[in-house]
Amino acid sequence: MTTSLNCSGCHTAYPQLNATGREFKENGYRFMNAEEMSDMLKISDALQLDKHVPVSAILVARPYDKKDSGQEKIRALHEVEIIIAGAISNRWSGYFEIEAEDETGFEPEVAPAVLTFNQSKEFNVQFVYGSTFWADSYGILNDHFRLTRGHVGAIDQRFGGADNNGRFRSVRQSVGIYGRFADRFFYNLNIGGVSGDPEGENPSTVSGLFNADITDKFMVGAFAMSGDDEITMRDFSRAGVQFQTDLRDLRIQGLYITGTDDRDALDIRGPGEDDNDAFSLQAIYTVINDDLRPTWVPMIRLDSYETNDGVDSFDELTLNLSYFFTQNIKGYLEYWDRFDAPTSVQEDSRVTLQIVAAF
Secondary structure, three states: OOOOOOHHHOEOOOOOEOHHHHHHHHOOOOOOOHHHHHHHHOOOOOOOHHHHOOEEEEEEEEEEEEEOOOOOEEEEEEEEEEEEEEEOOOOEEEEEEEEEEHHHOOOOEEEEEEEEEEOOOOOEEEEEEEOOOOOOOOOOOOHHHOOOOOOOHHHHOOOOOOOOOOOOOOOEEEEEEEEEEOOOEEEEEEEEOOOOOOOOOOOOEEEEEEEEEEEOOEEEEEEEEEEEEOOOOEEEEEEEEEEEEEEOOEEEEEEEEEEEEEOOOOOOOOOOEEEEEEEEEEEEEOOEOOOOOEOEEEEEEEEEEEEOOOOEEEEEEEEEEEEEEEOOEEEEEEEEEEEEOOOOOOOEEEEEEEEEEEO
16 A cells, blocks of 8 residues: 555554554545544545555465475466555545456456445445455454465355355455444444355345454454355354454464354255354464564464364464565465365365565
8 A cells, every 4th residue: 555654554564454554444544643634634526546546566476386185386477466445535435456366367357346435433334345344454354464375264164055155255245334433442234245246136144243452452353244145045144253462573363253054955964054163373473673674474373164064174274484575575485284184085285485566
């Protein structure tokens, strides 16, 4: 994001946000001290891309990628992203991303796209084609804050397969409200369609989230989502808790989700529900240099999840070591290991070397 601040003004290790970065995102990509608020109210209602809507690009190179169960790959250019995000006028802001990846033959895709009416710190209206809790500005529930090749396990699950067989992190059409009050309490309420439906037909998915900053360095939150997948005529619900704590340069994040899905009508077990749980726990340590920017960033994550009504369980470990050449260019080596799986599923591992450049 283009501002007068260095990247470390809003990020711990990009793209993870610090308190300043969370405030900036929640307030429609604006800082809200008295001077900045005065400047914001002077913004013209006319669209001014050069001044108020910064354009960014991200190039991702993956020169080495080897899965134990697959072939070694040289994905010299893995992904290209174009991001436009910022204040559009004195009350409106937006986020728009076009991405193209090698898995899809570099076919451009739009997701997410977000339009927000910023009324105040306490109340904002958001129109989202993106993840369920896009408004949440902490670091583990939203996929766009991840530091690793692999997705956080708990939000990467389909649970019982309802919700259009989508993952918790999948995009959906939704309209919601969010805000922060007393500086320590954040809420987000949404109504939308099932995951992956670009038209949001028969919206019946409702979701809500509440976060509390117990201290300046410790947050706990709870969230829930329920809906009706009319494609398969199956109801579903998700509920969970998250936390984040910063202990100097160490950040620890945790996430637990339980999912309940009506069984498919063709399931040989007959009518009923499937209940599956998932949790993720990760620790990130950021080594800061004399210029107050990140250099080495090691992280470790444990993902554990269930499928098949809790009968099958999986445990996965991710080890990642990132190095920031500059504030906006980093490289990392990552090792992923599925070290525990049902006998019907192969245990697996993967090594990835990746470079990310944002400008």
